[in-house]
Amino acid sequence: MADGPVAEVLLRQLEAADGGLDSADLAAKLGVDHQAVVGAVKSLQALGEIIEAELRSTKRWELTAEGEEMAREGSHEARVFRSIPQEGLAQSELMRLPSGKVGFSKAMSNKWIRVDKSAADGPRVFRVVDSVEDEVHRRLQLVQGGQVEKLGEKERSELRKRKLLTEVTLKTYWVSKGSAFSTSISKQETELSPEMISSGSWRDRPFKPYNFLAHGVLPDGGHLHPLLKVRTQFRQIFLEMGFTEMPTDNFIESSFWNFDALFQPQQHPARDQHDTFFLRDPAEALQLPMDYVHRVKRTHSQGGYGSQGYKYTWKLEEARKNLLRTHTTSASARALYRLAQKKPFTPAKYFSIDRVFRNETLDATHLAEFHQIEGVVADHGLTLGHLMGILREFFTKLGITQLRFKPAYNPYTEPSMEVFSYHQGLKKWVEVGNSGLFRPEMLLPMGLPENVSVIAWGLSLERPTMIKYGINNIRELVGHKVNLQMVYDGPLCRLDAEPGPPQTQGAA
């Protein structure tokens, strides 16, 4: 169809047109069906950038079937009028005429006719005036001739009420020249085929040049989720640094491992219902390592291991309360406890990246579930300087080289540090992580030797991902409201590469 006559005419008209043309106008001008023009537009579109076509919706007034009939024959009332002779017509006869019933009342209200009820052989209809102007007929013909705009609003709605006129939505195309516009349509592009190769006929065929500005066909493969691509990179970094992955496949944790073992007191606000998801079922952890639990209880309530303790009444039932873990540090505690049971002590480096749950206020950058990254080193004589050194190596692998450290507070680390890096794009220092040395009150009850220090640091997975991929609303990244187009189009996760141009986020 693209080499059909309609398409050719369209292209020639377009060449002469200033700006573009409307498909419906063209159809009217050529006297062809609008669909023929639409077909030509579509096939021209398929050939590449010859034309640009924008779908538009236009409303047009058209006559209904009845309206068309009236445009031909005149309005009912005019016909009634015409069929009344000089001497009048019996009403009963009039009513039997095709336009009779409808036309009669209209003609009466126009005061074109009158009824003489007192006539001898029944009511008789007479003309009142000699001739009439069939306004309705005139108006309908205007519409038919494409001059509906000559009618006023009132006249239009009158006709519409009489179901003579109707508004029709027409989808037309506004066609303009494309980047590869030409009035001559090329025949189907000749492509190399097996026959041509074997017969050698390719030597004699003309091959049209390719349009290298057009896009290719994207391969039909699957895609990986951006957040998990970043997770893969972080796992890789830890493994390159000799860190062993801890088991974290337990979303449900007891308050004991999530808080008490970490020396976080039972009255701490984080143990509120407002911040933590507690469980209804199973509500309590039934198995706890009781020797260890007693040591933890004593440390909290009375002190020991060089500490004053918190001096409050520690309750076992509070420690048994099950919850959705609020950090993966509970997994670190379990790992360190297992390490402490192995004698003699061997230094260890652990990491984990997994889901945690917080019952906090949700907004554009916060969800109830997110992923925490945690790194832990346990060895003799570790210092704050070692922590800073390992952080420097870790962040260098992320492409972050400028680091600053600020004092912070965590219930289970002392000293604690917040880690900041300079963000080129935002032109300011932003927090990239939290870190510290675990408190002796946490490590010693586990059974770790006294001169063993444990340094640890953590950050969220979502934050660097959102910064890297330029995502502002976390719900477009995590959860079922994910922007799938973003997943399809996402680039490789190269943490140490320079940030590329911001991704265009087309609506899904």
Added chain:
Amino acid sequence: MPNGEIQKLIITEETAKIRPYAVAAVLRNIKFTKDRYDSFMELQEKLHQNICRKRALVAIGTHDLDTLSGPFTYTAKRPSDIKFKPLNKTKEYTACELMNIYKTDNHLKHYLHIIENKPLYPVIYDSNGVILSMPPIINGNHSKITVNTKNVFIECTGTDFTKAKIVLDVIVTMFSEYCENQFMVEAAEVVFPNGKSYTFPELAYRKEIVRADLINKKVGIRETPENIAKLLTRMCLKSEVIGDGNQIEIEIPPTRADIIHACDIVEDAAIAYGYNNIQMTLPKTYTIANQFPLNKLTELLRHDMAAAGFTEVLTFALCSQEDIADKLGLDISATEAVHISNPKTAEFQVARTTLLPGLLKTIAANRKMPLPLKLFEISDIVVKDSSRDVGARNYRHLCAVYYNKNPGFEIIHGLLDRVMQLLNVPPGEKKGGYVIKASEGPAFFPGRCAEIFARGQSIGKLGVLHPDVITKFELTMPCSSLEINIEPFL
């Protein structure tokens, strides 16, 4: 002390069940300015918010002593028996009325729950029956403090004795500076129901001795003991070198209740030194890294699932009961799901026992994407398990869905075959192989569901989803799914 006696606060036994502890002190001849007054109020509010844990542990009341007359009684009474004019109100109310009035007070409504449903409410009287306060809610207007107040009576009541003492210490140390006798606090006596009498504030200073080399070793610096003592003194921990020249004696003031272990002193030394001045070194810890086998397997599978043409999603682990039960034609009790207490919305009722709802919700949210939609997720589900210490465990599931104008069972089946191929599990009933057998389930179209058996156990199901499931998840096209537990393949 004007008449030679300190103020006395007597605690009666009625307080034992509701708010047993109280401490008190007096700031004499204090000179408030507007700024100091505002600061005094702000300090109380800040203390209330953190260490007092929103007044639940400790509540502070400060009163104009000249409007009162001791000794004071701290007791607990029936709400209907307590009647007074509270702060900033013009008439008297009973405690019951006040609880009602404050229900709409944006500030006080958060504290009502602390005493609301108890039979007796705490209340403090002076010797003339004037009510000083009804802790932890509100003070009386009678003893209101103004900028002109000269003598302040401070009382702290609560459920944590240690914290009450700390709070009192903090207030008096911070504001005794403005007393005529600077930094002097007038003690008060508190008599407990058992007859035992204490004097407050405790203002315990204590001395700790820390070895200089410990601080050097923990921070990673090499300072002389004298320098370290200087650093600590700069942090308001007065220190000096003693003994063999390696020990530092540190005086810990009552305002530093946070110092409970030498590590707290180490942090202060490091802060004084300046974190960014510390030299960064790498630990010499030599370790060989190991991957967690389940995660290693997951990583390998993910990449090949994408290679097979499926797109990865990451969905929420928490969802509504409906999502994992009703919408799949099941009863919630049959799912062995873990239930969350007091969920704020239905989206946080349970932890997912299947990955399928998340995938279907993802399709529903991405309706405008071109078909077919081929999605997968390899992640954890949660079920109750009494053999585990906490009573629940995770399982690593792999779930895939195909959503198109046709259900595509053969495609989902093909995906299963590919996954088995990748896991090196041959088809067939013989040992170590896999086979699928016709099955049924409320989530599946009858006659179009199969159960998968591998390595001797059922690992999951695949099939065409039942139209009820499709409509309940607000979808319109046919859909087939596959979900298996991958842990048997470790």
